[in-house]
Amino acid sequence: MWALRAAVRGGTWLSRAVRGCRPPRAALLPPPPHPERAVAALRGGLGCSDGREGRGRSPRADGRRSLADAEEEPEDAEEDEDEEELLRTDPLLPAGAQRVCLVHPEVKWGRGKPQGTRAEWQVAEARALVCTLDGWSVVDTMVVPTKTPDKKLIFGRGTLEQLTERIRGSPEITAVFLNVERLATPTKRDLEAAWHVPLFDRFTVVLHIFRCNARTKEARLQVALAELPLLRSHLKSNIAHLGGRGRSSCYTMGSGESFLQVQQRLLRDREAKIQKALERLRRKRRLLGQQRRRREFPVVSVVGYTNCGKTTLIKALTGDAAIQPRDQLFATLDITAHAGRLPSALTVLYVDTIGFLSQLPHSLVESFSATLQDVAHSDLIVHVRDMSHPETELQKASVLSALRGLGLPHTLLESMVEVHNKVDLVPGYTPAEPDVLAVSALLGLGLDELMARVEDAILRATGRRTLTLRVRLAGPQLSWLHQEATVQAVDVIPEAGTADVKVIISDSAYGRFRKLFPG
Numbered sequence: 001m002w003a004l005r006a007a008v009r010g011g012t013w014l015s016r017a018v019r020g021c022r023p024p025r026a027a028l029l030p031p032p033p034h035p036e037r038a039v040a041a042l043r044g045g046l047g048c049s050d051g052r053e054g055r056g057r058s059p060r061a062d063g064r065r066s067l068a069d070a071e072e073e074p075e076d077a078e079e080d081e082d083e084e085e086l087l088r089t090d091p092l093l094p095a096g097a098q099r100v101c102l103v104h105p106e107v108k109w110g111r112g113k114p115q116g117t118r119a120e121w122q123v124a125e126a127r128a129l130v131c132t133l134d135g136w137s138v139v140d141t142m143v144v145p146t147k148t149p150d151k152k153l154i155f156g157r158g159t160l161e162q163l164t165e166r167i168r169g170s171p172e173i174t175a176v177f178l179n180v181e182r183l184a185t186p187t188k189r190d191l192e193a194a195w196h197v198p199l200f201d202r203f204t205v206v207l208h209i210f211r212c213n214a215r216t217k218e219a220r221l222q223v224a225l226a227e228l229p230l231l232r233s234h235l236k237s238n239i240a241h242l243g244g245r246g247r248s249s250c251y252t253m254g255s256g257e258s259f260l261q262v263q264q265r266l267l268r269d270r271e272a273k274i275q276k277a278l279e280r281l282r283r284k285r286r287l288l289g290q291q292r293r294r295r296e297f298p299v300v301s302v303v304g305y306t307n308c309g310k311t312t313l314i315k316a317l318t319g320d321a322a323i324q325p326r327d328q329l330f331a332t333l334d335i336t337a338h339a340g341r342l343p344s345a346l347t348v349l350y351v352d353t354i355g356f357l358s359q360l361p362h363s364l365v366e367s368f369s370a371t372l373q374d375v376a377h378s379d380l381i382v383h384v385r386d387m388s389h390p391e392t393e394l395q396k397a398s399v400l401s402a403l404r405g406l407g408l409p410h411t412l413l414e415s416m417v418e419v420h421n422k423v424d425l426v427p428g429y430t431p432a433e434p435d436v437l438a439v440s441a442l443l444g445l446g447l448d449e450l451m452a453r454v455e456d457a458i459l460r461a462t463g464r465r466t467l468t469l470r471v472r473l474a475g476p477q478l479s480w481l482h483q484e485a486t487v488q489a490v491d492v493i494p495e496a497g498t499a500d501v502k503v504i505i506s507d508s509a510y511g512r513f514r515k516l517f518p519g
Ligand SMILES: Nc1nc2c(ncn2[C@@H]2O[C@H](COP(=O)(O)OP(=O)(O)OP(=O)(O)O)[C@@H](O)[C@H]2O)c(=O)[nH]1
Pocket: 304, 305, 306, 307, 308, 309, 310, 311, 312, 313, 325, 326, 327, 328, 329, 330, 331, 332, 333, 354, 355, 356, 421, 422, 423, 424, 425, 439, 440, 441, 442, 443
């Protein structure tokens, strides 16, 4: 299980930003060197989102639409409505501002003691999660010893009494965030009854942030799928609770099923429908991806831990002024592609991906790892690391182990370029490893070296080469080369009516050139 160790430094990393599902950043494409081709490829390829709002039919409640949504076929209208129905859900957290008491159960020894981290970092991560929510703040923090954070009784009797006294005695506290992955519903109910305020666990808060940040239909369906275990556990304990209060949990409907069985069947139906809708979207994406590959734009996937600076780096490499990175966890949930130009004038597509996390609830991990499968179809992976983060080594280990879990081709893993980002925050930083590039995506430092490295790796990975071809100026060769390859220089020989054209060309395009223009 990945461990969520968020990018938090002294609570200052996260601006108050997810901010209650506010409208997304605009992620418009830059003017690419061959705009019509690159945009067609972007649209076709990778569920590219342009973040434009309010277009197309059946908009979301918050008015967000993405290019991926807007491009759906008209015949999908009925499926579309079904999908919108699947996406209608109750709020996970109460609306409005909350003053939160953060309670961190600390296991000091034994099997449950977390490895490779410290309570202060876990508290900082929890604080970051809470402060990512619009209007929420932490007014009190308590680190409380426990031996059994995963059990129904998280705290011993004495500790619970002390906690209850402090929470009930502090009228400024309006909610409690208990820093455990999942709270059993009976535990939540008992503690809420004792503390007289609503109580939340990490799963609920992370899920809420995911809901706010998911833009394309695929990401929103993934979140809906990840929510099902929560609905299941609520269902069971709610029915048990009703039974305990003297009402039958085995109310037999006309079908002969008990109430619990009917509800469970409805949830199974819902799960099957979401899976089907996701498969439909993915099939479409795969098809469009094949079209993109035929157009032969090399693809560079940018991966890394959440908040390490992936989106900022893509913005710096593409000059795409419309991309707006945000200082918050899980800002990017949808895979988007952005056209950029390498020093040789070769156009590549940079693919922005969801940040990796650890200790993320399992169902979220599963539903989002499907999105990351797209990384397997790229020509190069760039792994961005935040070198100013105290847990940067743990983050690297967590990203690499997740990438290995995706079953990516060996060559792709071996050719991965590691980028050390945010070096402006680490005065005098020089990487210990020879193949690593140190950059500041924010200040634009080290980007030329990075682009040169990317170009090198892309040429190798895609079998492209630099050739000088002699063409007749009267014929269509030159415009063909402009269409199908990257023209770097044209040296006209007027007396011969020819030109020497320096191009970067793929093996397959060169084969086609020779076939079309023999001799
Ligand atoms: N000082 C400094 N800050 C940076 C640098 N790169 C990114 N940041 C900041 O780090 C925060 C997160 O940047 P993003 O680009 O959104 O990070 P991300 O990896 O895309 O994050 P997720 O999409 O949430 O996974 C933003 O506030 C950026 O301004 C850098 O080189 N130096």
